[in-house]
Amino acid sequence: MLYFLALLSTIIAMGKSAAIVDDELICTCTDVLCRELGHCALGEVKDICGCCNECARDNGEPCGGIYNHAGICGIGLRCQPNDFRQLPGTCVSDK
Numbered sequence: 001m002l003y004f005l006a007l008l009s010t011i012i013a014m015g016k017s018a019a020i021v022d023d024e025l026i027c028t029c030t031d032v033l034c035r036e037l038g039h040c041a042l043g044e045v046k047d048i049c050g051c052c053n054e055c056a057r058d059n060g061e062p063c064g065g066i067y068n069h070a071g072i073c074g075i076g077l078r079c080q081p082n083d084f085r086q087l088p089g090t091c092v093s094d095k
Contacts, residue, residue, distance in 0.1 A: 025067045042074025062088040
């Protein structure tokens with residue numbers, strides 16, 4: 001239940017760009033206002049809908065999950081999945 005609430009809050013925070021219908025993510029990038037990013041130490045990546053940029057995740061930060069809702073790791077890192085595949089993983093060094 002907590003996981004569902006976290007996913008729902010992520011989608012609500014994205015505004016009208018995403019919805020889940022019949023367990024499928026449906027994205028609409030029309031009229032989406034993307035927030036302005038400050039400095040992203042590991043660069044920028046697209047959000048789960050590909051509408052807006054967000055900062056890439058750093059070592060030890062959450063990543064992945066359903067539709068990568070928890071974010072994408074920066075260069076030189078990979079997302080170590082959670083044992084419960086639907087939950088977010090953690091960014092770790094890919095070395």
